[in-house]
Amino acid sequence: MTFYETNIFPTLNDLVTKGFGRFRKDLLTMAKGKVLEIGMGSGMSFDFYPHAVTSVDAIDPNPSMLERAKEKPNTKIKLQLGQAEQLNFEDDSFDTIICFLVYAR
Numbered sequence: 001m002t003f004y005e006t007n008i009f010p011t012l013n014d015l016v017t018k019g020f021g022r023f024r025k026d027l028l029t030m031a032k033g034k035v036l037e038i039g040m041g042s043g044m045s046f047d048f049y050p051h052a053v054t055s056v057d058a059i060d061p062n063p064s065m066l067e068r069a070k071e072k073p074n075t076k077i078k079l080q081l082g083q084a085e086q087l088n089f090e091d092d093s094f095d096t097i098i099c100f101l102v103y104a105r
């Protein structure tokens with residue numbers, strides 16, 4: 001992780017995307033059951049999960065994002081460090097996969 005990724009980008013991402021609530025809500029209306037959120041960042045989508053979602057495993061490779069996400073406690077949501085390329089879940093573990101604003105390098 002670079003200095004930018006751990007110290008600057010998390011704040012910048014929150015500022016730039018804080019007006020995206022409507023888009024997050026629209027996307028998440030389709031979510032149900034057990035969800036995997038890839039690249040949850042600081043958890044800006046957490047407030048928009050509908051009742052039909054029973055649990056969320058949320059992963060992100062950036063420890064600073066994980067720390068920020070922990071500041072938005074939600075009993076449905078389990079956080080861990082992780083990346084899309086190396087998932088530690090059994091096959092068929094999820095009903096819905098969410099990936100919001102996550103880019104591939």
Ligand SMILES: C[S@@+](CC[C@H](N)C(=O)[O-])C[C@H]1O[C@@H](n2cnc3c(N)ncnc32)[C@H](O)[C@@H]1O
Nearest residue numbers: 039040041044060061062065083084100101102
């Ligand atoms: C632009 S931010 C979006 C964060 C969040 N999804 C949101 O909507 O606010 C992109 C996030 O993807 C994460 N990310 C980057 N590469 C990833 C990968 N290979 N697997 C999972 N997450 C990744 C970054 O650490 C960052 O938190």
